[in-house]
Amino acid sequence: MPETPMHLFKGTLDVLILKTLSWGPAHGYAVSRWIRQSSGDDLKIEEGALYPALRRLEEGGLVTAVWRRVPDTGREARVYSLTPEGRRALRMEVAAWQRYVDAFARVLETKPERALV
């Protein structure tokens, strides 16, 4: 499987998907579009990579999927929604991500008072 060409950290895509679905059930294309638009097109994800990630989340019980008619197009789509387990996982992932970013930022922003050696 080709790796996504952008610099997403491992598991980051999962968090983005879960976060997107936390706004409500959505099919794969809607998830993809939301991530693209809300990131201001900065995150260039190879769009197909979303689907194995979705299926894996489904297998892990974090999301469920049903085929449903979508109102705006009238076509059937595989619509994903978050399970309670998924919601819990999202909370933990976001918290962990936040800690990681904070720590990272502190290292980047802290200036030493004297030379390190």
Place this chain on the structure above:
Amino acid sequence: MKLPGRGRDDDELPLSPDRQVDDDVRSELDFHIAERAAELEARGMAREQAMTEARALFGDRASIETECRTIEQRRRSTRGRSVRARALRQDITVGLRVLRRAPAFTLAAILTLAVGIGANATVFSIVNQAILQPLPYPDADRIVKVTERHARGWGNLPYPTFLDFERDARSFDAITAYQDGVGTVLVGNTGYRVHGAEVSSEFFRVFAVRPLMGRLPLPGEYAAGGGPVAVVSHAFWRDRLGAPASLTGVRVKLDRDVAVVGVMPAGFDYPAGSELWRPLDGADQSLSRTAHNLEAVGKLRAGISPQSAAGELTAMITRMSAQYAADFDATGGIVVRLQDTLVEGVRKPLFLLFAASAVLLLAACTNLASAQLARGTARGSEFAVRAALGASRLRLVRQLLTESTLLAMLGAGAGLLLARGLLALLRSIAPAGLHLERVHIDGWVAAFAFVVALGTALLFGLYPALRVSEATTSLALREGGRGTGGPSRMRVWHALVASEVALAAMLLVSSAVLVRSFVNVMQVDLGFNATDTRMAQVNLQSATYGDTTPATARFHEAVLARLRGAPGVTAVGFANRLPLEGGNPSGGMLVEGKPMAPNGVNTGNAIYRVVGGDYFAALGIPVLEGRTFLASDDRAAPPVAIVDAEFARLQWPGESAIGKRVKPAGMDGGIEPWHTVVGVVGGVRAGSITSPFIPTYYFDHRQRVSWRSQSVSYAVRGPNPTALDGTVQREIAAVDPQVPVEQGALSRIIRNAMAEQRFTMLLLGIFALLSLILAVVGIHAVVAYAVAQRTREIGVRLALGATPAQVRDMVVRHAMRGVVPGLVLGAVLSFVALRALRAWLSEVTGVDPIASAAAFLLLAVVGVAASVIPARRATRVDPIVAIRAE
């Protein structure tokens, strides 16, 4: 209460039907690309270009599609398993809850099953060990017993014939001859009675057994004269020798000093019970080809059948017959798998018991079917509600089957416990041939019990399950959950009750007839009287007494003299073998004035017993004519003999035996003097309690110059026999403290001789009793249920003026509609069973009307009693309560 009709069952159904995996994945990806292209098109891109762009943005479609398919397939199979597991867990939980809620039913069902499975597991574990499991030797199916057919039947091999087989027969990898018996072994100054065997050189190769420590005898030690070495059993090494770490210098005394050179692994005990093996001394063996002295076993070459081996031996015997016509009586070789010979005697009783236990299990199934059916009906409303809530019929059937399986598993567990108890009980009375001490509940038996349990679960679980699920939807709801007792349902119950009664009748009648036959057998006149007599088996150690007859005779005369004068002793005597003790000493004889048999060496055959002291008085054998041996019949006196009635009748019909002359034939025939018959005594059963009288003649040990057996059995009679043991022990020790003595009641050998019959009888008796209990439980359960169902009707009848007696009669009459046809069917089945038994067991002489009638009467009484109890309960119904019960 949570019903298993819906609820979590929803998880089984996807909210929309599952698409095929391929379609599911492809459609999803197609949807994405189409939507993406539409979006691009909306921004002003040309249609064709938009599609191409959308595909490019998507990435490697083929590999993504494959990956998604793999994940989806994995997910679905896992989900299927977990759904099924959850459904099963739920069935079991509900099943256990249901069983717990009806403890009376559950307990009765488990006990009923335990009886059926326990009886079967007991018999199966015995059959398994005796017949199904191979003997514990490598390639055991190739180990065979070799005997020869001769004019009087079949028998052991003469030594020279064996040597020819050993040298020339091509069918065997190895063949060996052996003699076994009890002898005295001195370890230091202590004498032990030891079962030992003298074996020819290939013996250990036949069984492919290696010594645990030390070595086997070397080829040279099998040469004539016999090497002074012995190999001992693990138990002998441990208990008698004190488990020495090295065998260097370990010696025991048999007829001479021998070195213990090897120890066999624990568990090796062929011939059965052997503790010591030493090389067979060819120099000691009779060279006559009519002396059937040696047992033989061989290991067939791979691919050779016993039949073809027997063919080869028969051809060899035919050639020998021409060559040694003067001293030859064999007509053919017999080769039988060793295992078959070992179970020969117990095969019939075992299969009989197996059949009986199968019938018992069938009765248990019938019981459970009716109980389940009754309960199923009572639970009709519960199932109706579940069905109405959408539980599928399959699901209801599965629930009932799960309950049955749970019951069966619990029953199997209880049954195995029961089997353990039964085996412990049987171990004490089983005939030796069964080797019950080796029988235990192993994996095979447990597997058997659980397979039977599962089969039973299906048998008694399926029919009620189907009936119930059928009835629920249509009837139960309409009838307000009262359940139904429609006429067809009642017919089924009557049929079940009838089967129970019929099966019980068959077991009871067959058992009663068999038990009575056995009792008759056991009451046969044995020709001797064992009450008040103790037996002491005495072994003189060869090391001290050797071949010197005078020393042996002196020992016995000294012991007899001391015991005769001992307090509490009224008569004492001994013989080389007591009747029924096994191994009857039989051989060729010469009767003066009679023509020689075709073999030219004797005039016939008889059992000969060498006796001492007041043998006939001690055993209570009547003297019919003449006298017994006197103190004056010693070595110097004219040789005398005593014959039994059968001997006298066959040799001298219509005239007195007194004054006729006889002597044993054989090697010593030339120098043996004629013995004059001085008395005739009553015949005794010698071989087994069912065998006919065999002609027997007796000699006084002082006059048998060539007799040198060191193993004899004393019989000591006195008014308080158990008190005699100490006396016997003391007096023998006073003569020679190294002589080991084994004591017991004389009746013990009779009990041993009857062991097989007693064993079969006891087990059959237990089975019959169990079947009776099952019949009672079954009839009671069905009648009680019927009464419960008719409470309202009974209440109405009582309200309308029916007397309690009328109600009771009605209920009992109702029950009899099952019991009476059952008795009739049972009579037919019993008749068939008894005919089969008679063709099969010589002990069964006929239908035995008394035993049969008694069994039927018992069953009828029990049937009525089982229905009267619930019937009496019916008369206590309060009409008001009963009618309001709706």
